[in-house]
Amino acid sequence: xxxxxxxxxxxxxxxxxxxxxxxxxxxxxxxxxxxxxxxxxxxxxxxxxxxxxxxxxxxxxxxxxxxxxxxxxxxxxxxxxxxxxxxxxxxxxxxxxxxxxxxxxxxxxxxxxxxxxxxxxxxxxxxxxxxxxxxxxxxxxxxxxxxxxxxxxxxxxxxxxxxxxxxx
Ligand code: FEO
Numbered sequence: 001x002x003x004x005x006x007x008x009x010x011x012x013x014x015x016x017x018x019x020x021x022x023x024x025x026x027x028x029x030x031x032x033x034x035x036x037x038x039x040x041x042x043x044x045x046x047x048x049x050x051x052x053x054x055x056x057x058x059x060x061x062x063x064x065x066x067x068x069x070x071x072x073x074x075x076x077x078x079x080x081x082x083x084x085x086x087x088x089x090x091x092x093x094x095x096x097x098x099x100x101x102x103x104x105x106x107x108x109x110x111x112x113x114x115x116x117x118x119x120x121x122x123x124x125x126x127x128x129x130x131x132x133x134x135x136x137x138x139x140x141x142x143x144x145x146x147x148x149x150x151x152x153x154x155x156x157x158x159x160x161x162x163x164x165x166x167x168x
Contacts, residue, residue, distance in 0.1 A: 003065050004112050010105045011117075012070045015058050017098055022051035024077035024094060028087055032156075037084055039160035046163045047091075054124070061120050084152055085142050092135040099128040134162060 032040035
């Protein structure tokens with residue numbers, strides 16, 4: 001079993017995306033914490049850990065294929081947001097970008113008949129469906145409940161309730 005040069009690069013690029021997501025969610029958590037959104041803070045601290053776990057999965061996979069994974073430097077994320085809703089929209093947008101990247105990797109794996117990587121990526125394909133759905137559902141709440149202070153407080157509480165431990 002070998003990884004092609006293209007697949008190696010694709011997987012290493014995915015490490016960058018997952019590391020960036022972890023760092024960006026950490027910044028979102030911190031912004032929530034200082035702004036008084038306790039639910040959002042708890043949610044995004046957990047989400048940041050999850051993204052780190054995604055990154056580690058890929059690191060372990062590349063290493064298990066006998067290729068040293070490249071641990072990247074990560075650009076500083078945005079650290080301030082105008083609103084909870086704006087921040088959640090940014091999170092959804094970043095998940096959509098991650099989904100596109102995962103799908104592109106799946107296409108490479110299929111084209112190259114790299115079955116091990118295709119199977120490895122299946123977990124990520126499912127995970128992305130869950131993550132996008134989660135953010136869409138939370139964002140929908142702004143239309144359902146409104147955007148006044150009480151509604152935002154309610155949505156913040158919902159965020160705390162949507163933390164879920166995912167099986168590794
Ligand atoms: Fe690991 Fe949410 O992308």
